[in-house]
Amino acid sequence: MDEQSIISKFEPNKDNMLNILHELQNNNQNNFLTNEDLKLVAEYLNTSYSAVYGVVKYYSMFSLKPRGKYVIRVCKSPLCHMLDKEIVLTEIKQNIGIDIGECTDNLMFSVEASECLGYCAEAPVMMINDKVYTYLDSKKIKEIIQNIKLND
Amino acid sequence: MVSEKRIALKNAGKYNPNSIDEYLEIGGYKNVKKALKMKSNDIIDLIIDSKLRGRGGAGFPTGQKKKLTNEAICNRCVQKYIVCNADEGEPGTFKDRVIMEQDPHVLLEGIIIAAYAIGATKGYIYIRGEYTNSIQIIKTATDQAKDKGFLGKNIFDSGFDLEMEIKLGAGSYLCGEELTLLESLEGKRGYPRIKPPFPAEKGLFGMPTLINNVETFSHLPYIIEHGADHYKSMGTEKSPGTKIFTISGDVNKPGYFETEMGVTLRKLIFDFAGGIKNDKRFKAAILGGAAGTFVDDSVLDTPMGFDTLKEKGAVLGSGAIMVMSEERSIFDMIHSILKFFKHESCGKCVPCRVGTSLLLLLMNEAKNNGLAGKQLLDKLLYEAEYMAKASLCPLGQSPLIPIRSLKQYFENQF
Numbered sequence A: 001m002d003e004q005s006i007i008s009k010f011e012p013n014k015d016n017m018l019n020i021l022h023e024l025q026n027n028n029q030n031n032f033l034t035n036e037d038l039k040l041v042a043e044y045l046n047t048s049y050s051a052v053y054g055v056v057k058y059y060s061m062f063s064l065k066p067r068g069k070y071v072i073r074v075c076k077s078p079l080c081h082m083l084d085k086e087i088v089l090t091e092i093k094q095n096i097g098i099d100i101g102e103c104t105d106n107l108m109f110s111v112e113a114s115e116c117l118g119y120c121a122e123a124p125v126m127m128i129n130d131k132v133y134t135y136l137d138s139k140k141i142k143e144i145i146q147n148i149k150l151n152d
Numbered sequence B: 001m002v003s004e005k006r007i008a009l010k011n012a013g014k015y016n017p018n019s020i021d022e023y024l025e026i027g028g029y030k031n032v033k034k035a036l037k038m039k040s041n042d043i044i045d046l047i048i049d050s051k052l053r054g055r056g057g058a059g060f061p062t063g064q065k066k067k068l069t070n071e072a073i074c075n076r077c078v079q080k081y082i083v084c085n086a087d088e089g090e091p092g093t094f095k096d097r098v099i100m101e102q103d104p105h106v107l108l109e110g111i112i113i114a115a116y117a118i119g120a121t122k123g124y125i126y127i128r129g130e131y132t133n134s135i136q137i138i139k140t141a142t143d144q145a146k147d148k149g150f151l152g153k154n155i156f157d158s159g160f161d162l163e164m165e166i167k168l169g170a171g172s173y174l175c176g177e178e179l180t181l182l183e184s185l186e187g188k189r190g191y192p193r194i195k196p197p198f199p200a201e202k203g204l205f206g207m208p209t210l211i212n213n214v215e216t217f218s219h220l221p222y223i224i225e226h227g228a229d230h231y232k233s234m235g236t237e238k239s240p241g242t243k244i245f246t247i248s249g250d251v252n253k254p255g256y257f258e259t260e261m262g263v264t265l266r267k268l269i270f271d272f273a274g275g276i277k278n279d280k281r282f283k284a285a286i287l288g289g290a291a292g293t294f295v296d297d298s299v300l301d302t303p304m305g306f307d308t309l310k311e312k313g314a315v316l317g318s319g320a321i322m323v324m325s326e327e328r329s330i331f332d333m334i335h336s337i338l339k340f341f342k343h344e345s346c347g348k349c350v351p352c353r354v355g356t357s358l359l360l361l362l363m364n365e366a367k368n369n370g371l372a373g374k375q376l377l378d379k380l381l382y383e384a385e386y387m388a389k390a391s392l393c394p395l396g397q398s399p400l401i402p403i404r405s406l407k408q409y410f411e412n413q414f
Helices: A003-007 A014-027 A035-044 A049-058 A078-084 A087-096 A138-151 B020-025 B030-035 B040-050 B062-071 B095-102 B104-118 B132-148 B178-185 B214-232 B265-272 B306-311 B330-344 B350-369 B374-390 B400-409
Strands: A070-075 A109-114 A126-128 A131-133 B081-086 B122-127 B163-168 B209-213 B242-249 B255-260 B282-287 B293-295 B320-325
Touching: A003 A014, A003 A035, A014 A035, A014 A049, A014 B163, A035 A049, A070 A087, A078 A087, A078 B242, A078 B320, A078 B330, A087 A109, A087 A138, A126 A138, A131 B132, B020 B132, B030 B104, B030 B214, B040 B062, B040 B104, B040 B214, B062 B104, B062 B209, B081 B104, B081 B178, B081 B214, B095 B104, B095 B132, B095 B214, B095 B242, B104 B122, B104 B132, B104 B209, B104 B214, B122 B132, B122 B178, B132 B163, B178 B209, B209 B214, B214 B242, B242 B265, B255 B265, B265 B282, B265 B320, B282 B330, B293 B330, B293 B400, B330 B350, B330 B400, B350 B374, B374 B400
Parallel strands: A070 A109, B081 B122, B081 B209, B122 B163, B242 B320
Antiparallel strands: A070 A126, A126 A131, B242 B255, B282 B293, B282 B320
16 A cells, blocks of 8 residues: 555544554555655644654654564563563574664664563563564574564 | 452453453443443542542542543533543553453443543543554454444433544653643654643643543443442552552562452462562562562561552552562662663653663663662662652652662662
């Protein structure tokens, strides 16, 4: 679906801004919002480009840079931090070679830190796109990443 | 074996959350039907009488909030709004997710009842963007409720209309604060507003707005069904009813447990959650999330309630309980919590923007130079105190909460 038809699904009210931005970003192959997207949204909602830009920059789930097809969000809440002792990040780095805030050259994976994902009883956890992975340890992380690589 | 006492999670696991028909088979929406036959003022009186307190963390009397919203005089009274705060982001808390994923319809019932009581015809559920499962389930539930005529025009032939919309957050902890949430709902950056005016008076789009937490709404159908006296018979005098406690960390059975208010921390940790992992000793529990308090074993036998914990210098907050065994470091934990605040400070007001950075800087320095001591704690306390006085919103006021509790309970750990 092209950007214009995604936007047109929503009423042109400013309170739809976040929902529209989410939808646009989810439809982008590289999980990010382009400058053109922002302009389209501004026009549609009858607001300024800078207002839309300000919103996108504020919320950590939106990105203005291309991200991997698979966005890995590692929970960095105090509790996951206490239980994981950096295992998750170390293991991710060993398997795909990148750290928080980075993206692999082939635009397959990017890694981000996230605040509490709300799965504290199953910590440590991470999310890959829409799916949550719990009770992580080195072996499990290896398997998850391998599975994604195989099935992609 | 201890057993739970469930209100918000009464139907959890008893029906497929994606099927409203299954929910109707177990008596779903009968409380909405009953409520819509009552006078709106009677519902508000009933809720005031039940002494239900907001389950989001602050513990504000829910009935009072409804009364204020109901009585709000708006000059150009175009619209009243009802907003459900499902932007659950407090570390250690996942009660709202459990309700939304397992019993979405009890939440919708609660919202419909509250909307009718205050006369709101437009409602929003603001769910944090990371809760993809909850979003999916709530979407399905609202669609199904619309199809059945429980949302929309003339619900149960009462003449009452309610339109519901789902809005997504996008990764901001601060948007869980009610006024900031409203800013975000309006499609803006999540910057806090100055209080007062409160949402009851001037909320969403400047109109009177009732905003409650997911768990709070989920108690309303039960109160309609069983009445205020029955509700008050549970829990403690000042904090009646039940509460979902989410226990995580070094326990054998981490998870969520709904039980009566007034239960002791000891019972929660050692009975419900199966005690400390690997037969270690209990060292600390963090009650209420990052904006919560560290407590030691002297609080184990205090009844869990908003006021009883306050007397001990602790908070109930969202009901999060993060348990630390003797092996864990208090220093690391507060370090991690202060990192969190620094990351989530929105930067609008100076005391919080500079303060959260400064607190983290102090911790980093202490960690690198091994200078953690009583002096460090006093310095943190000093900075956090002025932040609490000068900051605009609860985020800037929050670091003081854990730091003060450390001074009270764990001074020797520094």
